[in-house]
Amino acid sequence: MTDQRRPTLRRLIDGNLGMESLGDPPGEMELAAWLDGRLSEAQAARIETWLAGDPRLRQALIALREVQEMPLTVDERERAHALVSPYTSFAPTSDWRRWFAWLLDPIPAGAIACILAAIGFYLGSGLGATTSQREAQLLAQILGGLPLL
């Protein structure tokens, strides 16, 4: 076997024979776009051809499907954002998420809920007292019209 034929043998072993006309294999982002249905018909056809002939790509597809619905943590979101656009920051959503992330923990959230409840009770109590006072004032006006008082 000559050295010129060795690349063909390699492609045969890898199962990619005849797929070089499709260009580079699709990356994870392209695959994810295909999963989301955001590719044109031609782009989708290229991905599907690659999928038919590349078991590793199919494996990547399975992995993507498994993580597709998983919620991302703040850190994961930042890393994913940096991966696709390394020259832009994650701000502003990242900033407020970072600053207020502690609010999502049960203990601080519970403490704030207690404080808010105390403030709310105080406000509601004041509102109730004001309403009672107005009723008392009205009754005093009405009964005050009686000369025997």
Add this chain to the structure above:
Amino acid sequence: MTNKPLLVVLLLSLSLNAAVVAGYAYQRFFAAPDTRLEVVAEKLGLNETERAALSAMRKAVFAEVRKLRRQPAEPNAALRHLVAAGKADDPALTAALARIADERALIQTDAIARLIAFRDSLSPQARQRFGEAILQKGFMLSLFGVSSWGLPQAAENEGAE
């Protein structure tokens, strides 16, 4: 996208709103006994049953006042318009004033009737004290809980006068 932040904000909002409603309800319906009631009860020497009757009488009278406050605002707005642009002999103005007087007279009649019923429910000793105390200016209003008669602050004011 996780919904946890929205859930936390929702829970915080719910806790605030529920607490406002609870505070309002507590103050309106479950608040500590009015000190004025204690002063009046002490003055008349009321027992627990009579104190409860006094409290019930107050609540009944205030229920009538609440009904008056919850009336539609349109008649009052009409009266304001009549005062702003009408004439003194306008029949609509006379009718509006008569309506207000009638509403107030109904509450006065109801309050006095309840007061007499309360008096009749008292023990002879308490009824005698009632008869003496009711002659004092301001005591009747304090029976309904709308006067600070008998409280230390009121006593100081009376002394200053």
